[in-house]
Amino acid sequence: MNTDTISIMDxxxxxAVLAGAGVAAVTGPLGSFVVWRRMSFxxxxxxxxxxxxxxxxxxxxxxxxxxxxxxxVVAAILxxxxxxxxxxxxxxxxxxxxxxxxxxxxVAVAFLERVRFDLMGFLFGDIFAxxxxxxxxxYGGGALVLALIAYLWRPLLSATVHADLxxxxxxxxxxxxxxxxLCLALVVATAMKVVGILLVxxxxxxxxxxxxxxxxxxxxxxxxxxxIGWLSVAGGLGLSFAADTPGGxxxxxxxxxxxxxxTGLMTLRQRRSDG
Amino acid sequence: MDQVSRAGGPIVELSGVEVRAGNRVLVTGxxxxxxxxxxxxxxxxxxxxxxxxxxxxxxxxRPSTGTSRKxxxxxxxxxxxxxxxxxxxxxxxxxxxxxxxxxxxxxxxxVLEETGIARIIDSPVHDIxxxxxxxxxxxxxxxxxxxxxxxxxxxxxxxxxxxxxxxxLIGEIRDRRGCGVxxxxxxxHLVMSSTDQVVCINTHLCCAGTPDTxxxxxxxxxxxxxxxxxxxxxxxxNHDHAHGVDGSIVHEHGHDQHHG
Numbered sequence: 329m330n331t332d333t334i335s336i337m338d339x340x341x342x343x344a345v346l347a348g349a350g351v352a353a354v355t356g357p358l359g360s361f362v363v364w365r366r367m368s369f370x371x372x373x374x375x376x377x378x379x380x381x382x383x384x385x386x387x388x389x390x391x392x393x394x395x396x397x398x399x400x401v402v403a404a405i406l407x408x409x410x411x412x413x414x415x416x417x418x419x420x421x422x423x424x425x426x427x428x429x430x431x432x433x434x435v436a437v438a439f440l441e442r443v444r445f446d447l448m449g450f451l452f453g454d455i456f457a458x459x460x461x462x463x464x465x466x467y468g469g470g471a472l473v474l475a476l477i478a479y480l481w482r483p484l485l486s487a488t489v490h491a492d493l494x495x496x497x498x499x500x501x502x503x504x505x506x507x508x509x510l511c512l513a514l515v516v517a518t519a520m521k522v523v524g525i526l527l528v529x530x531x532x533x534x535x536x537x538x539x540x541x542x543x544x545x546x547x548x549x550x551x552x553x554x555x556i557g558w559l560s561v562a563g564g565l566g567l568s569f570a571a572d573t574p575g576g577x578x579x580x581x582x583x584x585x586x587x588x589x590x591t592g593l594m595t596l597r598q599r600r601s602d603g
Numbered sequence: 604m605d606q607v608s609r610a611g612g613p614i615v616e617l618s619g620v621e622v623r624a625g626n627r628v629l630v631t632g633x634x635x636x637x638x639x640x641x642x643x644x645x646x647x648x649x650x651x652x653x654x655x656x657x658x659x660x661x662x663x664x665r666p667s668t669g670t671s672r673k674x675x676x677x678x679x680x681x682x683x684x685x686x687x688x689x690x691x692x693x694x695x696x697x698x699x700x701x702x703x704x705x706x707x708x709x710x711x712x713x714v715l716e717e718t719g720i721a722r723i724i725d726s727p728v729h730d731i732x733x734x735x736x737x738x739x740x741x742x743x744x745x746x747x748x749x750x751x752x753x754x755x756x757x758x759x760x761x762x763x764x765x766x767x768x769x770x771x772l773i774g775e776i777r778d779r780r781g782c783g784v785x786x787x788x789x790x791x792h793l794v795m796s797s798t799d800q801v802v803c804i805n806t807h808l809c810c811a812g813t814p815d816t817x818x819x820x821x822x823x824x825x826x827x828x829x830x831x832x833x834x835x836x837x838x839x840x841n842h843d844h845a846h847g848v849d850g851s852i853v854h855e856h857g858h859d860q861h862h863g
Contacts, residue, residue, distance in 0.1 A: 364692040486702040489688060496661050496681035497704055497747070543693045544727065 340456050344565055347458040348579060350466040351519045351531065352557025354473050356539075357550035358515055359532035361477075361508065363540070364488050368533050369419060370407065373426040374516045375528035377403040379433025381517070382450055386440050393465050393517050400513035403429065408509060430525075453524030453576030455565070462521045469518045473511045480504055485546055523576035534583040535560060541594045556586060613638045614677050614751040614783045615660050619669035622655050629655040633669070633808050637751060637783040642774070644798040644814075645787045648826065651805045653787045654684060657755050660785060677751060680744030682737075684755035684787070694728050696720065696739050703746045710746055717776065718742040733760035737769060745776070752776070754786040758793070770797045791818060791827075 362371050378396045385395025403425070410421050437445060449457065458466075477484065486494040487501045495501050516528050523531045539552035563586075564579030613636035621631040630652035637643045645653050658664040659671050661681060673679075688694055700711065715721040718738045723731050731739070737757060744752055757773065758766040774797040777784050788794045791801060791814065801817040803809040803826065810820040817823050 364689055366689065366691075482702060482704070486704075488692070489694070489699070489702060490683055490686050492658065492661075492663055493681055493683050493686065493743075494702075495663055496679065496683075496753075537691075540691055540693065544695060545693055545698055549693055 341565075341569065343458050343460070343463060344455045344575065345561070346463050347455055347466055347522050348561030348565060349558055350463065350470050351515075351522045352535065352561050353554050354470040354515050355519060355531045356535055356552075356554030356557050357477055358473065358511060359534075359536035360539070360546065360550045360553050361484065361488060362512070362532045363536045364546075368529060369422045369426065371512060371516070371532050372529040373407065373422045373429070374400050374403055374513060375520070375525050376426050376430040376433070378516055378520050378525045378528075379450060380429055380436060381433075383433060383436035383440060386437070386445070391461075393462075393521075396520060397513060397517040400516050401510060404509040404513050405506075408506070449524075450520065451524050451526050452574055453520065453522050453527065455522045455575035455579070456568075458521050462518075466518045466522075469514045473514055476507055476511055480507060484508060523579060527576050527580050530580045530583070531557070534580065534587055538583070538587040538590055541590070556583070560586060612674060613672075614674050615679075615785070616672045617656070617660060617666075617669065618672075620656070620659055620666045620671060621668045622652070622659055622664055623667045628806065630659075630804065631807055633802075633804060635660070635785075635802050635811075637785045639750070639783055640777060640781045641799050642777055642784040642786070642797060643800045643802060644791070644794045645785065645802050645804065646789065646791050646794075647804040647809070649789070653789075653804065654755055656804065657753055657785070657787060661753060674750070678747050678749045680747045680749030680752045680782075682740045682744045682752070682754045682757055684759065686740060688728050690729055695725050696728055696731065697724050699728050699739060700743050700746060703743050706746045706748075710748060714742045714745045717745065717779075718772070734762070734765040734769070737761055738772075741769075741772075741776075749782055751783045751785065754784065756787050756789070758788070766793055770794055773797060791823075 362368055377399050381396030381399030382392055383395075384399060385392035388395065407422070407425070410416075410418075434447075437447065446454065448454075483494065483499045483501075483504050486497065486499050487504050491501050515532075519528050519531055535553040535557040536549065538556045539549045543549035543552055560579050560583035563582035565575065567573055567582060568575045568578040616636040618634050620633045620635075622629045633656060635643070635645070635656070645656060647653050655664065659666050661679060662671065662673065688699075700714075715724065718741055720735060720738050720742055723735055723739075728736065728739070737760070741754070741757065744754070752773075754773070758769045761769060770793065773784060773786070776782070786794065791803075794801075795814040795818070798814050800811065801814050802811045803817055803820070803823055805826055809822040809826055810817050812820070
C-alpha cells in the first residue's frame with residue numbers, strides 16, 4: 329500500500345463509503361433470495377445471535393468478526409436442523425430463538441464488565457469507526473459470497489422455486505441450501521459493523537423489496553437491489569454527515585424512504601392506469 | 604433409488620414399498636411399475652399417500668421396507684403438485700423453463716409447440732391462467748426428454764373442459780414420444796379414457812388393474828362410496844334415468860309426474 333492510499337484510507341468518511349458500498353453489493357443479491365425464500369425472520373435471527381458471537385470473541389480474545397461468524401454458522405445449522413423436524417411452526421421457533429439469542433447476548437456481554445465495550449455500536453453499527461481490517465473482511469467475504477452465489481445461481485434459484493422439483497432434476501438441494509446459509513452468516517458477520525445487529529435484516533430486505541416492482545427477472549431484481557442499496561448508503565451517509573445522525577440507522581431510514589416513494593409511485597401509476 | 608434394474612424392464616418398479624414418517628405409516632405394501640408407453644394412474648382419497656408414493660418412485664424419499672428400482676440411465680420428468688411461485692420472485696415462463704438445466708436448443712421449440720404455450724413464453728408466471736401454468740409445468744418436465752413422466756395431479760386448478768384437454772394432451776405425448784407416464788389423480792372417471800393401468804391406494808394397495816376392472820372392484824366402491832361408483836356406473840350401463848338439479852332421480856319419461 330503506498331502513502332496515497334494509506335492517507336485516503338485514513339479518512340473516516342472514505343472508509344465509511346467503502347464499507348457501506350461493499351456491504352450493499354452483497355446484501356442486494358443475498359437479500360433477494362431472503363425475500364424469495366420468505367426468510368426475513370431467519371436473517372433477523374441470525375443477526376441477533378451475533379451479539380453472542382461478540383461476547384465469545386471478547387471472552388476468547390479473538391477477532392470479533394470470527395466470533396460472530398462462528399456463532400452465526402452454528403445458529404444457521406441449528407435452525408436448518410430444527411426446520412427439518414416438525415413439531416413447532418418455523419415462525420414460532422424463529423420467534424423464540426431470535427429474541428432468545430439477543431437476550432442471551434445482552435446477558436453475556438454484561439459479564440464482560442472489565443472490557444471496554446460499545447454496546448450501541450454493535451446494536452446499531454458504527455460505520456464511521458470501521459477500520460481497514462473491517463473493510464478487508466467486507467470485501468474479502470463479499471467477494472467470496474458473490475462468487476459462490478454466481479456459481480450456484482441456477483441451482484439456488486431452482487431450489488428456491490421448488491425443492492422437490494429441483495431434487496428430481498438432480499440439484500443437490502441440501503448442499504446448495506447449506507452454502508446459502510453459510511453465505512448469509514458471513515454477510516451478517518461483516519455487515520454488523522456497518523448497520524448493526526438490529527438492522528442487518530433491514531439491509532437485506534428493504535433494497536430487494538424496493539427493487540421487486542421494477543424487475544421482470546430474478547437477475548434484474550438482484551442488480552437493482554444493489555443499486556438501491558448504494559443509493560441508501562450514499563443518502564444515509566450524507567444525512568449522517570450533515571445532521572450528525574447515527575450512520576447505520578440513517579442508511580436504513582434512507583432505504584425506507586426510497587421504498588415508500590417508489591411503492592407509492594407504483595400504486596399511484598397503477599390506480600391511474602386502472603382508470 | 605435403491606437399485607437399478609436391467610435395461611428392457613419397467614422404467615420404475617416399486618415392490619412391497621412402505622414409507623414412514625417417524626412412527627406413522629404413510630404407505631405400505633405397494634407394488635407398482637411403469638413400462639415404456641404405458642400410462643399408469645394412481646388414485647385414492649386425500650391423504651391416501653399418493654404423493655408419498657410418487658416421491659418414493661422419484662427417489663426423493665427412501666422406503667423403510669421394500670425396494671424402488673429405476674432402469675439404468677432412465678430420465679424422469681416430474682410435475683409436482685401445487686407449485687406456487689412467491690409473488691416476490693419475478694420470473695417469466697422462459698426463465699422458469701430455463702431452470703430445468705441444460706437442454707438441446709431445439710428441445711424448447713418442440714416442447715413449446717407440443718404444449719401450446721409459445722404465446723405466453725415471455726409472460727410473468729404470475730399472470731398466466733391455471734391451465735397455462737399446468738402446461739408450463741408439463742413443458743418443463745418434457746424439456747428433459749424423459750423416458751418417464753411423473754405427474755402429480757396434472758389437472759388441478761383447471762376447469763372441466765381444460766382438464767379433458769390436458770389428459771388428451773398427455774395421451775398424445777405418450778403416443779408421440781413412447782414414454783411411460785405415472786400420474787396421480789383423485790377421480791378415476793376423468794383419467795379413465797387415457798389410462799392403461801389404474802392403481803388404487805388408501806395407505807395400502809386397494810386394487811389394481813385396467814380402469815374397467817378397478818371401477819367394478821368392491822374395494823374401489825367401498826373407498827369412494829356409492830355416489831362415485833354410481834357416476835362410474837354411467838360408463839357401463841345405459842341411462843334409464845337422469846338426475847334432477849336437486850340430485851333426485853328423474854325417470855326419462857317421467858317429467859310430467861312433477862306436474863301430476
